[in-house]
Amino acid sequence: MENFKKNSIYAISSQLSGLFLSFFIALIIPKFLGVIEFSYWQLFLFYVNYLGLLHFGLNDGIYLKYGGQRREELPLQQLAKQFTILTISQFFIMIIVLLLSFFIENAQRKTIWIAVALYLPLVNINGFIGYLLQSINEIYLYSISVIIDKIIIIVGVLSLIFFNYRDFAIYIYVYVFSKLISTLYLYNRSRKVTRFNFNIHLSDWKETKILISSGIKLMFANIMGTLILGLNRKLVDIFWGIEAFGRFSFAISLTNFFLLFISQVSIVIFPALRRIN
Template identity: 40%
Template sequence: MPLNYRSIASNAFVAFFSQGISMLLSAMTALLVPRVLGIDEFGYWQLFMFYSSYVGFFHFGVNDGIYLINGGTPRSKLNKRAINTQFIIVSVFQTFLALILFFAAGQESFVHERVFVLQATAVFFVLNNLSNFLGFLFQAMNETKLYSFSVIVDRLSFLVPLVYFLFSAEQNFESYIAAYVISKTLCLAYCCYNARDILTAGLNSPKTGVHDTAVNIRAGFKLMLANISSMLILGITRFLIDANFGIRVFGKISFALSLVIFFLTFISQGSLVLFPALRQSGKTELERFFSNIRDLMSLLLPLIYLLYYPMVWLMDLWLPNYQDALNYLALLLPICVFECRMDICCTTYLKVLRRENWLLLINLLTVVISSGGALLGVHYFHSIHVILASAVFGIVLRSIVSELLLCRIMDAPFKGRIILGEVAITIIVILLTICVGHGVAGFLATTFTLSMYYMSNRRTFIHLLSTVHNRFLLYKKR
């Protein structure tokens, strides 16, 4: 079945629009909240955001299993009773786990601020995982727009109190966390409303429901572990910084990472749109699209390095207290290039081809490599630069190895020259920021480097643009 490029484009437009709102909100959170909160208060806010990013893995793969098994299945053909039964089972189980975390946090000898962060995370735990259950289901049914609108509801319902807090100079980080939890509550309510035909379809027997849930866990557990290990590449880095350098340094590093992560969140919407469409495509179309999307990312992603300079100039003026964090940003910037390449191309195709084992293995090896370097950075070098460089090295290596594996699976040529060019640009940009700084000289040198990269690969990129142009003209005529 050929890909419907117009449908993909339509879904992608709504997805990127929703993430555009998320990106705006993330930018406000990253740029304005630090000016209102003190460094310690901002650190606890970032600690909550850090913890909350991992609660999605305590569904043990149920959501990922629903996504994999039902990918490409329209709502009309969905077994709604089975899905509803699983939703009830997951709801009870998630509530049970969250209650354990909530009461355990109150028993431990943490300072008050950490107790509040942990208990708020426990509440967020249930709301997030249940809304993601339905969100994954919408994506699997190729109803990506519904998922995107749920993101809009979530983000806008947090934006309103955030604007109020910023204008009133609210300096209590607990208020920001409470508003964030309430926004996720409204997101869950929206998802439940749009899944009301599924959630009112009746229930199967508990035995059948447990069996179906176990099937989804078996299907999604490896993918969930792969996702966990992917997040641990940066997660272990942040944990070690918090444990060894204190909440202030953690807050500054998290600020730099937040600038990277909200960009990644925006770009990752491409993979959400592509997965259900690619699941319905034949081998020939999969191979053709793989070649095109890979070349497109090689064309566009390196331009991110040029954005670094105006971003740093503006941030330096706006947040002078976070100048240390901006110095680390150049070292983290390659994550935008290679993590986007990994997420949109490699991870999506490995899921479509049901190669979760390979995805898990590659991610686990990357965690081992980056964690080993991070531990050396903590205990031997006592250097944040070494810790961050280890994570970046792991992410770059993972992207290259995954693409090489996919090329072998799909019998496609591995474009080592382009990959080598991207790695060379990355090294040059990092060296320029260290030796020259982020002034005009660095910007001009980076521009020259990128020009050489595009000139050396001009035939590939010209052919790509011609192919994309012809494809959309073809579907427009239809």
């Protein structure tokens, strides 16, 4: 019960920091950057919302398989190999996205795709470790990393506003930097359960296939609503342009953060339920 309270407090705190950040972005940044620059900022956030699809459900499979176990019960060698497979795959996809981004003629959109490519391995490696820590009911560690992420963004954006920087690209790279620091924190705090092991065999790929097969269902279930809404947002960008996209994104962004805040409760409860006899 004590651990449940601790996890709940940290989880709610991390979501409150995210909620505060959403208000901060929605109310301050648009006025400072202007409609066009803010719209490109929103386009970047739109793309990174779907980067979780590129682990193909592996992270969700880890969460489902090991949910409710304790740290000392984990198969560390097996997890190390899955972590290595995920990391290699994410950097491989990152290189592909970087190469494709150089064929984009619009300078602003090219900048966005380069930042998306850099953000891709960070967010999915962060997700792997985060899901694993949540599955063994060490949610407070993941929540601290979220708080670190949000604090860096808020401090970074406030600093840019103070020095009167109005180029959206700098704000995007603050976002990438914050994810890098939070991921390094997570990796440092979980090195006993997440490490690299390149001695990968056919059986390890079969395990990856099993984890993806189970996890991809949960992944799509969690993101389907966002996908439907995202399709509408992308259609606005295609047919009405970046400015209309920015205004539309501004109108719906706060709602998404409230929904994420509510869903955090299930993340706290699931490992605890799995441990009940």
